[in-house]
Amino acid sequence: MSEKIIITENLVKRFPVGDGEFTALNNINLSFEKGEFSGIIGPSGSGKTTLLNIIGSLDSPTEGSATVLGHRISDLSHKESAFLRNMHIGFIFQVYNLLPVYTVFENVEFALILQKRSATERKKAVMQALEWVGLENMADKKPSKLSGGEGQRVAIARAMVKRPELVLADEPTANLDAKNAHAILKTMKTLNKELNTTFLFSTHDEKVMDYLNRLVRLEDGEVDKDDIVQPKYMV
Ligand SMILES: Nc1ncnc2c1ncn2[C@@H]1O[C@H](COP(=O)(O)OP(=O)(O)O)[C@@H](O)[C@H]1O
Numbered sequence: 001m002s003e004k005i006i007i008t009e010n011l012v013k014r015f016p017v018g019d020g021e022f023t024a025l026n027n028i029n030l031s032f033e034k035g036e037f038s039g040i041i042g043p044s045g046s047g048k049t050t051l052l053n054i055i056g057s058l059d060s061p062t063e064g065s066a067t068v069l070g071h072r073i074s075d076l077s078h079k080e081s082a083f084l085r086n087m088h089i090g091f092i093f094q095v096y097n098l099l100p101v102y103t104v105f106e107n108v109e110f111a112l113i114l115q116k117r118s119a120t121e122r123k124k125a126v127m128q129a130l131e132w133v134g135l136e137n138m139a140d141k142k143p144s145k146l147s148g149g150e151g152q153r154v155a156i157a158r159a160m161v162k163r164p165e166l167v168l169a170d171e172p173t174a175n176l177d178a179k180n181a182h183a184i185l186k187t188m189k190t191l192n193k194e195l196n197t198t199f200l201f202s203t204h205d206e207k208v209m210d211y212l213n214r215l216v217r218l219e220d221g222e223v224d225k226d227d228i229v230q231p232k233y234m235v
Pocket residue numbers: 015016017022024042043044045046047048049050051202
């Protein structure tokens with residue numbers, strides 16, 4: 001049975017620029033089902049990040065709607081959208097922003113402190129998440145001691161530790177070499193299969209596209225193509 005967890009209807013996003021406006025997204029009608037492993041692709045400036053930010057309730061549409069996990073984004077108060085993000089959405093960004101004074105364990109644990117989970121529960125969930133990304137032996141390290149690939153894996157653990165329904169990954173391989181990029185994509189694909197977590201990427205990296213089941217291509221803020229594809233790599 002299919003369950004649409006993201007629906008956009010006639011979504012438009014305009015930004016004020018000088019005296020006028022710039023249309024970053026125009027009339028976007030898309031839906032994504034639970035368990036998809038799909039990507040928003042397209043050249044730089046085509047609107048990928050803007051769309052992901054709206055789906056992640058970090059921003060809202062100017063016109064039309066985005067409904068995510070049953071919530072209409074533009075109807076949510078600040079508190080409600082923060083709650084939706086804390087409980088149900090994991091973010092993986094290009095610049096993964098680990099907190100430098102905290103250990104790997106504490107960086108991953110933070111999401112669960114926001115959820116007010118007990119220390120016992122947190123310990124178990126954090127160690128499980130670090131195992132998923134193969135960093136269980138790095139729990140006590142500070143981010144400055146990690147390689148780029150390891151840092152990005154901590155960012156995946158941080159997004160996955162709360163077992164969110166939806167993970168939004170904005171150009172997650174942009175700072176990685178090919179070997180690390182393939183390793184993190186395999187990890188994400190495995191988690192997608194095992195936990196049925198829905199992943200939505202933004203990318204223009206061919207390596208990422210090779211793992212995806214669906215490619216939605218944006219061009220100047222409009223959906224140019226939307227194709228179901230056979231991924232080159234399975235796990
Ligand atoms: N806050 C903003 N104010 C004005 N223009 C913006 C803002 N955010 C994005 N844009 C513009 O919207 C377009 C799409 O940006 P973005 O979604 O970041 O594209 P992509 O992620 O595909 O590179 C770009 O032309 C960008 O300059």
